[in-house]
Amino acid sequence: MGKSLSIRSFVKNGVNVIFILFMLLNFALKYAHLSFINGDVLLIPVMVGLVFFLFFLKREKVFSLFVQFRLFTALTLCFTVYFIFLDPVKDESLVYLISKVLLFLLFALFMALNTDEYKQQCLKWTAVVIFLSCVYGTFSQTIDSETFRLSFGFKNANSAGTLAAIAFGIILQNKFFKRYISLPMMIYLGYVIFMTGSRAALVVFVIALFFSDLRKMPVYKYLLLLLPVLLLLPYIIPYFSDMNSSNAIARMVSSISGKESMFSNRDHAYTWGIKTFLDELMGGHGLARYGWTDPKFSSANIVSNPHNGYLGLGIMMGILFAGIFVLMMFWNYAIYLIDFFKHKKEEMRTYFFIVTSILIAAFVESYLVGINELMTSLFWCCLANIQFEYYIKSRVELHQAQKSFAHVNQ
Numbered sequence: 078m079g080k081s082l083s084i085r086s087f088v089k090n091g092v093n094v095i096f097i098l099f100m101l102l103n104f105a106l107k108y109a110h111l112s113f114i115n116g117d118v119l120l121i122p123v124m125v126g127l128v129f130f131l132f133f134l135k136r137e138k139v140f141s142l143f144v145q146f147r148l149f150t151a152l153t154l155c156f157t158v159y160f161i162f163l164d165p166v167k168d169e170s171l172v173y174l175i176s177k178v179l180l181f182l183l184f185a186l187f188m189a190l191n192t193d194e195y196k197q198q199c200l201k202w203t204a205v206v207i208f209l210s211c212v213y214g215t216f217s218q219t220i221d222s223e224t225f226r227l228s229f230g231f232k233n234a235n236s237a238g239t240l241a242a243i244a245f246g247i248i249l250q251n252k253f254f255k256r257y258i259s260l261p262m263m264i265y266l267g268y269v270i271f272m273t274g275s276r277a278a279l280v281v282f283v284i285a286l287f288f289s290d291l292r293k294m295p296v297y298k299y300l301l302l303l304l305p306v307l308l309l310l311p312y313i314i315p316y317f318s319d320m321n322s323s324n325a326i327a328r329m330v331s332s333i334s335g336k337e338s339m340f341s342n343r344d345h346a347y348t349w350g351i352k353t354f355l356d357e358l359m360g361g362h363g364l365a366r367y368g369w370t371d372p373k374f375s376s377a378n379i380v381s382n383p384h385n386g387y388l389g390l391g392i393m394m395g396i397l398f399a400g401i402f403v404l405m406m407f408w409n410y411a412i413y414l415i416d417f418f419k420h421k422k423e424e425m426r427t428y429f430f431i432v433t434s435i436l437i438a439a440f441v442e443s444y445l446v447g448i449n450e451l452m453t454s455l456f457w458c459c460l461a462n463i464q465f466e467y468y469i470k471s472r473v474e475l476h477q478a479q480k481s482f483a484h485v486n487q
C-alpha cells in the first residue's frame with residue numbers, strides 16, 4: 078500500500094510540473110515577445126508526460142481512467158478508426174494522433190489526481206498570467222500584422238481579446254482577490270477586450286456575465302466602472318500607439334448596420350476552407366491537415382487557416398467522422414451542462430464558462446483540434462475536469478442508490 082501511494086504521489090507531482098510547463102510554453106507561443114520559442118518544444122512535456130503515465134499504469138487500473146474520461150476515450154477511438162481506414166497521409170498523421178492521445182492522457186491525469194483547491198489555483202494563476210502579459214504588452218505595444226489592430230503583446234489581436242475576456246470571467250466568477258484588487262484588474266481587462274477590436278472577445282465577455290451568479294455578484298457595478306474608462310479611450314490610445322485602431326464595439330456596430338462584413342478578413346479563408354472540405358467530402362484530407370486549406374483554391378497558392386474549428390474537422394476527417402466527433406462532443410456537453418444547472422455545482426461554473434466560450438468561438442477560429450493552440454488546451458483541460466466531476470458524482474449516486482435499495486430489502 079505504501080509503495081502504491083508513493084508511486085501515485087510521484088506521478089501526481091510529475092504530472093503537475095509537466096502540465097504547468099506545457100501550458101506556459103503553449104502560452105508563450107501566442108506571445109509576440111517570445112517569438113524565439115518554437116512549437117516543437119511542446120514535444121518535451123508531452124513525451125515526459127507519457128513516462129509518468131507508464132508509471133501510473135504500474136499501480137492503477139487504466140480501464141477506470143478510460144471510463145472516467147469516456148468522452149476522451151470515444152474521441153480517441155474516432156480519430157483512430159479514421160486513421161486506420163481512411164487517412165490518406167498516415168505517416169504525417171501518426172504524429173498528430175499520438176500527440177493528441179498523449180495530451181488527452183495528460184489532461185485526464187492532471188484532473189483525476191488533483192484536488193479541487195489545486196485546480197482552482199490553476200484558474201487563478203491563468204488569469205494572473207494573462208493580466209500581467211497584457212499589462213506588459215501595453216507598454217511595449219504590438220500591432221496585429223494582419224488586421225493592424227492593437228494586440229497587447231500577443232501575435233494576434235483576437236487571441237489577446239479572447240484571453241482577456243476569459244481572464245475577466247475567471248476573476249468575475251471567483252473570489253480569488255480582494256475587491257480593491259479585482260476591480261482594477263477587471264477594468265483593465267475590459268479595456269483590452271474592447272480595444273483589440275475582437276468581436277469574438279465581446280461574445281466571450283457576454284458569456285462570462287451569463288455564467289456569473291448575478292444574485293451574488295453585483296455585475297452592474299463592474300460595468301459602470303468600465304464606462305469612464307471607455308469614455309477616456311480616445312485620449313489614452315495615442316500614448317500607446319501611433320496607429321488608429323477600430324475597437325470591438327465600433328466593429329460590431331458596423332457589422333450589424335451592414336457597413337462591414339461580420340466576417341471581414343475571414344471571407345477568403347472560409348471560401349478556401351469550404352472548397353477544400355468539399356474536395357474530399359467523405360474521406361477528408363487526413364489528421365495532419367488540421368488548420369489547413371488546400372493552396373490550389375487560393376488566388377496565390379497560399380496555405381491558409383480555415384478559421385473555423387468545425388470546418389477544420391471536416392477538412393481533416395470528412396463529413397462522416399467529423400459529424401460523429403462533433404455529435405459526441407455536443408451530446409456529452411449537453412449532458413454535463415444539464416447536470417451543472419440541475420445540481421448547482423458552483424465549483425464548476427468557470428469551467429463551463431470557458432468550454433462554452435470556446436465552443437462558440439470555434440465558429441470563427443480553429444480552436445478544437447490544434448496541438449500548440451492555447452485555447453484548444455484550455456478547452457480540453459476544462460472538459461477533462463467536467464468529465465471527472467460528472468463521473469464521480471454519477472458513481473457516488475449509484476453507490477448510494479444501491480445501498481438504499483439493499484437496506485430497504487433487508
